[in-house]
Amino acid sequence: MKANLTLHIYARAAKANAAGLHPLYVRITIDGKRTEFSSKKFINPKQWDPKMMKMKGSSEEARTINSYLETIKSKVNQTQIILEYQEEPITLEKFMSAYLGKKSEKERTLIPIFQDHNKRVKSLIGVEYSAGTYERYQVSLKHTQDFIQHQYGIQDIALHKINHIFIADYDFYLRTERNCSNNTTVKYIKNFKKIIRICIANGWISQDPFLHYKIKLQEVEREVLTQEELQQLMDKTFSIERLELVRDIFLFSCYTGLAYIDVKQLTEANLVKGIDGQLWISTHRQKTDTPSKIPLLDTAQYIINKYADHPKSGNENTLIPILSNQKMNAYLKEIADICGIEKELTYHCARHTFATTVTLSNGVPIETVSKMLGHKSIRTTQHYAKITDRKVANDMQNLKTILQGEMKQTNSDKKIG
Template sequence: MKHKMSILFYVKSSKAAKNGLLPIYQRITINGTRIELSISRFVEKSKWNTAAGKMKGNSEETRLINSHLDILRNKAYETEKWMINNNQEINAQTFKNKLLGIEEKTRKLIVIFEDHNKKMNELVGREFSINTFKKYETTLSHTKEFLKNCYSINDISIKQVDIAFINDFDYYLRNSKNCNNNSTIKYIRNFGKIIKQCYFNGWIDKDPFLNYKGKVREVERVYLDQEEIETLLNKEFKIKRLDLVRDMFLFSCFTGLAYIDVFNLTKSHIIIGIDGEKWISTHRQKTESASKIPILPVTQSIIEKYEKHPQCLNENRLLPILSNQKMNAYLKELADICEIPKELTFHIARHTFATTVTLTNGVPIESVSKMLGHKNLRTTQHYAKVLDKKVSEDMMVLRAKFEYKYNKIDKSLKYSHKI
């Protein structure tokens, strides 16, 4: 964002005219890059003061040329002042264009961001989910506030977005917006997508994100254990909305489907699998990955319970699920009634499927990953890290094997430990 400028007038001997006069040039150096301009004036070599960068003497010719040099110098400084006052990026090319009156199309960050979001909105439901669109809208809002609060401007040239700008935005999100680390990184990544598009379009010379070091921290995933699942299964609710919310949550616990994927289910998603049993076959809206899940007894019971529900019949839905906002609000009420000391959200059901329902019961991680619709096995491995119980059970088997093996060894046998 900062710049350094110097101005020098000199004569160029290599371009001497036939009459021996030397042309005078103006050299403007900005951040080490030179701009050289002929001023269309000529002078005798003996009359030029190289150290002072002007003509010697007091003649009328000297007065006129030196006055012209002062006018050109002042014009350069006025151009610099105007660009600073108008938040223009100052480099050799932009300065030269402004000085000479050459119009350059300035691409503005907010204009580009708004155009991106407009196109994304038009593709909601086909290429993007409404939640993804809302995240980019929030990022745009934060970007506008950042420019206004920190730079007192409404927009900025994309060429002025550098690593210092990105780091300042990162700090603003953490400090002024009170975003935690992972939320900050996600907003910065959304912002980064806009900048990378500008780079790939050739609108900027380099990607300023190459030196950005932000990193998402792994967070502990909350899930229900077997006892808590059974509490939900066995609890009787007289209030219909809580009964329905419990059923929808358990459906996700035994299928691993996210809220939006449960919401989108229809009867056509039920197929007969290779084992002759009923399966759910769908695509995750978030990643568009195929997801095929065998229907477990609990899952089947819930499907049958609601197959005649008016909402299912009228709207061609497999289940009458409420809005995600209502589901999460009622789940907190559900947790209090069932005395589950965890802040329940619908997404916890997906974590529960990955841990308590599948991995803990010996389902291979590759199979779990496929059912969850993960594109990368490393995503599923995050769930495996929290299964201390499973590690304990596996080690108990190993411990038993070692005890059986070494009990056969003669107890009189002695080991020597040498390094």
């Protein structure tokens, strides 16, 4: 990277020795910052040409000193060429280190910092982070490494090279080469942004490359089951035991709002007597470590009782015998086909169904739903909650009833008058 460098050699009168000879000093200025050092040569000031920066005449002394000064000029020029070839910002400190042959501090690069961050996250699993969060950062690291290799043909990159263009190209790479959706791209970029914030906080990056980068999550239509579809699931008789088990566990989450990992970790200790004297589930969400207390509805209570003596629950000390998330989702697709439900049935769909069909559509306030879901902010609940057509119909029917009552009263008043 080109630098504005000037070289000035002058006779310094203030440092004259007892014989009246002036020492020659070398001044180097880069982008307004300067330093100077002694050449360790002394000259008669009358024999010095300040414009040409050399001694006058052709005496042996003049030739020797001028040759030495040419060596300094050549070395300065050579150092500048080498640093410019490296395509790195040339600072005065970096230049002088290279000129004097000092080993400068090794420039920081991105990947070791990302790896160190992930190592810290891993050590805090169960304290500040979940295993899922660690896995997501690991995937983000892999995508970042692949992008650097794809874009630059190298395995790592210096921090000073991470600028707005780098971010924009990374965004484009995720959308095209990795075929990521907008929201998935946003999540990976958000993870990467955390690493950049660490670099900025430590003074390793001077300018924020995200300063003019704008992107936002797009609203996604979340899949939820209607009351009719829930009833279809409950009424269906399965001849295969594993499908019946998966259906029941899925329904358990539909009527408790618990995510897969939180159901998997439930034990009898999570069943407590609530303020109303009834059984509640009291747990902490693994994802956010926020408390979640849910009064047990009849369907959820029935499922707990149904599997109370199941050998898998006894062996694993769990409340209900849940399978792996991968198997649950695979069997749920099979169950959807059998029940004639034309939706992509995944385990997380149960949590959305609880928020929408089971609670909000039946008049449960969103503040109550947010509390049961263990959300830190009600805005998160609003993303889950989808006002169904049934809720709209019910609300409008109530409005019609009110309006019809008012109209009858108005007509009655007119007759009386």
